[in-house]
Amino acid sequence: MISKDKINDIKHSVNIVDIIGESVALTKAGRNYLGLCPFHGEKTPSFNVVEDKQFYHCFGCGRSGDVFKFIEEARGVSFSESVQIVAEKAGFQLDIPVTDRQTKNVNHPNQVLYEIHSEANKFYHALLMTTKMGEAARHYLYQRGLTDEVIKYFQIGLAPQEANYLYQHLSKKFVEADLLHSGLFNTGNANMIYDAFQGRIMFPLTDEHGRVVAFSGRIWTEKDLADKQLAKYKNSRATAIFNKSYELYHLDKAKASIKKHREVYLMEGFMDVIAAYRAGLENAVASMGTALTADHVRHLAKYCQNIVLTYDGDKAGQAATARALEELTDFKVEIVFLPDQMDPDEYISKHSAEALANVLTKxxxxxxxxxxxxxxxxxxxxxxxxxxxxxxxxxxIAQTSSITAQNTYIYKVADMLADFDYQQVEDVVNRARIHNRKQRQEAARVPQDSYVEPLSQPIISRQERITNLIRTENHLLYRMTEHPYLLNEYRLREDFHFVTPELQTLFEVLKANGEITAYDLAELDEAVQRAWYRVLEEKLPDEIGANEIEDLEFNRHREQMRRENRKRLKNVREHSHVGNDQQALDEIARLIAQKRKME
Structure with missing residues (x-):
């Protein structure tokens, strides 16, 4: 572990402008720096780096953070890894070596499951690459166009045909209960334990940190391929470390390329991802034998906003593409369908790696x-x-932001319909535009305090609505961070707390530590981190003005009372609606009394 003091020293030894400037072209704009946001596609710079406060904020996608957060997001690494990367740039010597996964966390509650899968992966891979048993399977993979380099890169292995060969190997190192919880074994008659995968070519499934969390096994022998009852692929069952509705195949190796190219190829199968890699496209991932889910989408949103859907061109693939588009409404999506309804693996086998790369990119x-x-x-x-x-x-069509694109689509639709011309199609689209506009206007009339931030929001999202109450509390917390005597005054007030939950969390950290460090922020959730950077965005004079704090307190109290009044009005309507007249009258009386206080 790196101490909090050391982390602070590392942060203060670098300039965030220099670190971000290594990968983003920044231009001086007043006291700050501007550039194109590396986290979402844009043509007009909205990525703002605030040098004097050492943080960044994008007005387009809402991302904010310090130098460690930037390294985390840009490189797809953990907080501790980002600290080590910045330390190396600053010339600090740390005891912990920079690795892909850091020192093994033996205290992780599921650490033994990761270790079991790691050992199983080594076992399967060694069986394929170094044994007589694996020769035939290797020959099959060579026929499919895979080389030893590709096999090793993807750590492909082989499960033996024997009933419990893996169990015999791992039972020497792990207890039976842990092995059964791993999902790699089943129990049979007389409580006999046998391997879940037998006689299949094994694809290890890793999480974004490179840890093996599951496997998928593919049949390959002529006998098995002829058996129509056998599923072509068999996945590990769900475990404490594997959720197929969240994990994405190859993401751990692809994330650096995804960041670099700002797009990801989303494919159906393992062999399709491998075909893309053979074609020189390392930024390809696949869902784990399941339809694209909202969890998959949230996972992808951490890395980019541009998706290239590359599903099979048959009816099933087109239906999967249509369903995926419903999940990807916050992304820029492009679609590739290969000729003759082929998938990438089939196309590269019939043509060449260069031909596949050409189709996928153009x-x-x-x-x-x-x-x-x-x-x-x-x-x-x-x-x-x-x-x-x-x-x-x-x-x-009406939801398309570009009018030029809308017109193009209207022409396409009119050309394929016998009974409608351009003007008639445009009339229908115009009605849809008007309907969309009315919906947006109705949404805008919703009271601000009724807005509840979703638990997990995509990277490209609307900015959080800043109510007068939040703005006032941001101002007050900013003053506390800049003036220790003020923090101390509020620390001693038992009756005081921030109404905004995220600000109260930050206040608790401030009360305990007197400051909020990069280490502290890394321990807090994303919503609290965003709230902190909103506080830092406050543009205030260095000195506290006369009556400034009293005015803030008055504004806070007034906004709280307004919020309570809105709740009481809502209660009045609800009681009246169900016939609770007395309760409605009581609420009205309280509402009148509250308004008199405000006067």
Missing amino acids: FRLTGVEFLIQYLKPENPDNLQMQIDFLDKIAPI
Whole structure:
């Protein structure tokens, strides 16, 4: 572990402008620096680096942080790894070596499961690469176009045909209960324990930190391939360390390339990702034999906002693409369909690595172009089918931000319909535009205090709504951080607390430590970290003005009372709606009394 004092020393020894300037072109703009945000695609700079306070903030996507947070996000590493990277740049000598995963955390509650999977991975890989048993399986992979370099890079292995070969190997190192919890073994008659994977080529599934958390086994022998009852792929069952609805194959190795290219290829299968790697495209991942989920999307959002969907071109693949688009509404999405409904693995086998790279990088559709083709009527001369198609596609076109793109899509739709011309299609899209505008206006009329921040929001998201109460409390907390005597005064007040939960959390840290360090921030959740950087964004004179704190207290009290009044009005409406007249009258009386106090 690195001490808090050492972390502070490291942070103060570097200039965040220099560190960020290594990967982002920054231009001086007044007292700060501006550049194109590395975390989302943009053409106009909105990424702001505040040198005097040593933090960054993007007005486009809302990301904020200090130098350690930038390294975390830009390189996809942990906080402790980011500290070591900055320390190395600053010339600090640390006792802990910089590795991909840091020193093993033996205190992790599921550490033994990670160790079991690591040992199993070594076992499977060695069996494939160094034994007579593995020769035939290696020959099969060579026929599929894989080389030893590719096999080693993806750590592909082989599960033996024997019933409990792996169990015999691992039972010498681990207790039976832990082995059964790993998901790699099953129990049979007379409580016999046998391997869950037998006679399959094994693909290790790793988490974003490179730890093996599960496996997927593929049949490969002629006998098994001829057996229509056998599933082609078999995945590990869910365990304490594996959730197939969250993990993404190859993400740990792909994340650096994803950051570099600002896009990720999202594919269906392991062999497709391997084909992309063979074609020189290292920024490809795949879901673990399941449809794309909201958890997958949140996972991807940590690394980029540009998705290239590369699913199979058959009906099942097109349906999966349409479902994926529903989950990826906050991303910029492009779609690649390979010729003749092939998948990337089939295409590279029939053509070449260069041909696959060319198709994946140059022949892309937008999401709307795909949906126009996917939703088009089977019979373009059937009037009812044309009407149904227009009802589906018009709102999708209307949501496109570019009017030029909308016009292009309207022409495409009009060209494929027998009974509608451009003007008629445009009229339907215009009605959808008006409907969308009304929905946005109604949403804007929702009272600010009724807004509840989602538990987990995507990187490209609307900025948190800053109410007058939050703005006032930000101002007050900022003064506490800059003036220790003021913090001490509020520390001694037992009746005081911040109404905003995130600010109260920060206040507790301040009360305990007298400051908020990079180490402290790393221990707090994302919402609290964002709140801290909003506080730092306050532009105030160095000295506290006359009556400034009294005015802040008055404003806080007034905004709290307004919030309570809104709640009472809501209670009045609810009681009246269900016929609780007396309760409604009581709430009205309290509301009147409160307003008199405010006067």
